[in-house]
Amino acid sequence: MEHAIAKQLVETLSQSAERLRVLRLPEDLIASLEQLAAQVDQPCVLAVVGRMKAGKSTFLNALLGEDLACVGVTETTATINYFRYGNPPDPSRPIRCCWRNGTQQNVDRAFLDRLQGNDLDTLRRAEGIDHLEYLLPHSFLREVTLVDTPGTTAVVDEHQDRTAAFLQLRQQLRQRHEEATQRLGSEADAIIYLVGQVPRATDQAFLEEFTRATGGRSRALNALGVLAKIDLQPEILERRHELAAKIARQLKDQLNTVVPVSAGLRRALDTLCADDRKGLQTLLTTLRRIPPARLQKWLASEELYLEAESSDCPVTPAQRRQLLGTMPWSVFTTLARIAADATLTEEAVFQHLEELSGFELLRQTLQRHFFQRGRFLRCFRILHDVRKVLNKARFERLPEFRKQDRADLARRERFVQFIRAARGDPHVARELEEFVTVQCGVAHRADRLEKALEELDHRFSQLYHQLEEHNADFQALVQLEDHAALFTRDERDELQGLFGLHGLEIDKRLPPGKAHVDYAVPRQQYWRDMRYRSREPVRRELAALAEARYASLLSALLPQAVKGSEGPPSS
Numbered sequence: 001m002e003h004a005i006a007k008q009l010v011e012t013l014s015q016s017a018e019r020l021r022v023l024r025l026p027e028d029l030i031a032s033l034e035q036l037a038a039q040v041d042q043p044c045v046l047a048v049v050g051r052m053k054a055g056k057s058t059f060l061n062a063l064l065g066e067d068l069a070c071v072g073v074t075e076t077t078a079t080i081n082y083f084r085y086g087n088p089p090d091p092s093r094p095i096r097c098c099w100r101n102g103t104q105q106n107v108d109r110a111f112l113d114r115l116q117g118n119d120l121d122t123l124r125r126a127e128g129i130d131h132l133e134y135l136l137p138h139s140f141l142r143e144v145t146l147v148d149t150p151g152t153t154a155v156v157d158e159h160q161d162r163t164a165a166f167l168q169l170r171q172q173l174r175q176r177h178e179e180a181t182q183r184l185g186s187e188a189d190a191i192i193y194l195v196g197q198v199p200r201a202t203d204q205a206f207l208e209e210f211t212r213a214t215g216g217r218s219r220a221l222n223a224l225g226v227l228a229k230i231d232l233q234p235e236i237l238e239r240r241h242e243l244a245a246k247i248a249r250q251l252k253d254q255l256n257t258v259v260p261v262s263a264g265l266r267r268a269l270d271t272l273c274a275d276d277r278k279g280l281q282t283l284l285t286t287l288r289r290i291p292p293a294r295l296q297k298w299l300a301s302e303e304l305y306l307e308a309e310s311s312d313c314p315v316t317p318a319q320r321r322q323l324l325g326t327m328p329w330s331v332f333t334t335l336a337r338i339a340a341d342a343t344l345t346e347e348a349v350f351q352h353l354e355e356l357s358g359f360e361l362l363r364q365t366l367q368r369h370f371f372q373r374g375r376f377l378r379c380f381r382i383l384h385d386v387r388k389v390l391n392k393a394r395f396e397r398l399p400e401f402r403k404q405d406r407a408d409l410a411r412r413e414r415f416v417q418f419i420r421a422a423r424g425d426p427h428v429a430r431e432l433e434e435f436v437t438v439q440c441g442v443a444h445r446a447d448r449l450e451k452a453l454e455e456l457d458h459r460f461s462q463l464y465h466q467l468e469e470h471n472a473d474f475q476a477l478v479q480l481e482d483h484a485a486l487f488t489r490d491e492r493d494e495l496q497g498l499f500g501l502h503g504l505e506i507d508k509r510l511p512p513g514k515a516h517v518d519y520a521v522p523r524q525q526y527w528r529d530m531r532y533r534s535r536e537p538v539r540r541e542l543a544a545l546a547e548a549r550y551a552s553l554l555s556a557l558l559p560q561a562v563k564g565s566e567g568p569p570s571s
Helices: 002-022 027-039 056-064 109-113 120-127 157-167 175-187 201-213 234-238 240-250 263-272 274-287 292-298 302-307 317-324 329-339 346-357 359-369 371-422 426-439 445-482 489-498 517-533 537-566
Strands: 044-050 081-085 095-099 104-107 129-136 144-148 190-195 223-227 258-260
Touching: 002 027, 002 371, 002 445, 027 371, 044 056, 044 371, 056 144, 056 263, 056 359, 095 109, 120 129, 223 240, 223 359, 234 240, 234 329, 240 258, 258 359, 263 274, 263 329, 263 346, 274 317, 274 329, 274 346, 292 302, 302 317, 317 329, 329 346, 346 359, 359 371, 371 445, 445 489, 445 537, 489 537, 517 537
Parallel strands: 044 144, 044 190, 081 129, 190 223, 223 258
Antiparallel strands: 081 144, 095 104, 095 129
């Protein structure tokens, strides 16, 4: 489905650019359309945003399974960071620093450490950086380019400016921030927003302003919420899905859904499961040697856990300290309480902890809502940019052309009057008049541009409408999969085809040999009746969409039927 849509968009953009070229219309307009056509098949760009201390760096490390983003007590990332698929040419210097002066430099992890802090020297160092690039052979990045933006409401103004440079949160940015905003905003196809444990008014205001600043690109179509740091308190961890659902309802206009995750738990699992889960095995063996009542008491206090001595416990403070390592205390207590349960096998502990971390659910959600329709999102974004290009031509270039046409016409008239006044050879006069007409450019360029813009606007509006229909089809297929039990096998087969699972053409949407009016009319009536009879909201919703899809198909099938019924002309 996506391939056909992307192909159609590329063809429309290329044909439009060629038409403008034939009409000798502005080269910059032609170049813009060609550049947009070249972007269709590029990876989807996914921006990760959030307020200060939302846990973005820890989240990114957990998502990618590597300690890349710097994690500290204050969020000090003063740069925009790209994570792309690939292998760094020099593994010892895996990060490419792109400076504002246009130069590039491969740097090591120590360079990132020097960007930590809110002091003046650190900010001056970061000021010269345009962005950082990380190349990783991670399967996740085959389908998407991640863009990590600095957190909002940071404690230093320079940091806040750089954040606003990406998110367009301030109108009075310096010129370089405005340019960076436009460039990055044009690349972001989808957004992950890290939400606080309870959605504050500032979260709602932030998302609304972000939506306005990015030209409407942040909406439920392309934005996903992540409820981070669910491991901070046991009661939050216990109610994580309930809280996520509540936040999703409150921010339903801006976010597609909200997924609860514990990045700390995910990173701890990555460490424990390295080398055939030796760390996890050690954790289970050691904790289960501690008397359960004693362990529960110690887990109430980090100091007690690390320092307490007990004659009935064979595990020393040094061994307990080694188990904790660098894990956050809240993460460790969650791990320890589950791992200490002797009724659970190693695999059961792993599965329970993985489910608690939420990252498998997050990956499934990303796959379903973003990656499976990455080209959809990119096509929507590109069509949005096409509208900007056409509007710029209409409101800026067209008036310039009309002004130039008037000047050329006046110039021509002056020359023609001069030629007529000379009273020379009439044949020569006519030739001179034609020559002057061509040289003065009186070919009504403004009229040609206006007509071309109207045609392009019509074509791209049709394509945008088709995309909206295809997106509705995609959402319907997701609902059909999630609520398969509400439909019979025959109904599911029919709806899957009707919603474009097998292709967008009429004969792919309808069963083999059924692409005709006699089949479509009764099936449309069936789903119309279902829409009124069924008490299940999902059945009613999909029935309404099925009825609408059959209406669209019939609008194409009826002319074919009429044409076929006319038969060959009589001799």
